Amino acid sequence: xxxxxxxxxxxxxxxxxxxxxxxxxxxxxxxxxxxxxxxxxxxxxxxxxxxxxxxxxxxxxxxxxxxxxxxxxxxxxxxxxxxxxxxxxxxxxxxxxxxxxxxxxxxxxxxx
Numbered sequence: 299x300x301x302x303x304x305x306x307x308x309x310x311x312x313x314x315x316x317x318x319x320x321x322x323x324x325x326x327x328x329x330x331x332x333x334x335x336x337x338x339x340x341x342x343x344x345x346x347x348x349x350x351x352x353x354x355x356x357x358x359x360x361x362x363x364x365x366x367x368x369x370x371x372x373x374x375x376x377x378x379x380x381x382x383x384x385x386x387x388x389x390x391x392x393x394x395x396x397x398x399x400x401x402x403x404x405x406x407x408x409x410x
Contacts, residue, residue, distance in 0.1 A: 318357035321379035324367055325350045331372040338363060349374075357382070 321342070324335055332344045332351055339355035355363055360378065367376050 318382075319354045320357045320360055320382060322353045322355055322360075322364070322367070323350055323377040323379070324353055324373055325375040325377075327372045327374055331370075334370075334372075335367075338367060 319340075322339070326332070326335070326349055329344070329346045329349065332341070335341060335344075335351050335353060339353040342352040342354055344351040364376055364378065367373055
């Protein structure tokens with residue numbers, strides 16, 4: 299009889315790699331085509347009224363995917379999210395806010 303735990307321990311477990319994802323906003327002509335968009339990525343949200351869908355796609359396949367989406371007959375526009383290009387280091391802004399608050403306190407103290 300084969301011991302199950304030893305068989306499990308022999309198998310190599312692949313490392314978990316985090317894949318970069320980017321948000322794409324796809325504007326379409328009719329809501330009935332939304333299901334077709336889900337084959338290009340993970341459909342996060344779709345709006346009937348404004349006629350757009352939010353897709354999450356792998357960043358590595360972004361350059362090849364945008365022209366494919368634009369070639370679809372029901373797609374009006376494709377916009378790629380700029381969130382990846384934003385500076386998310388707010389430490390300097392925090393220091394400026396603290397310094398401005400101290401300056402206001404000093405001005406109030408001088409006026410009194």
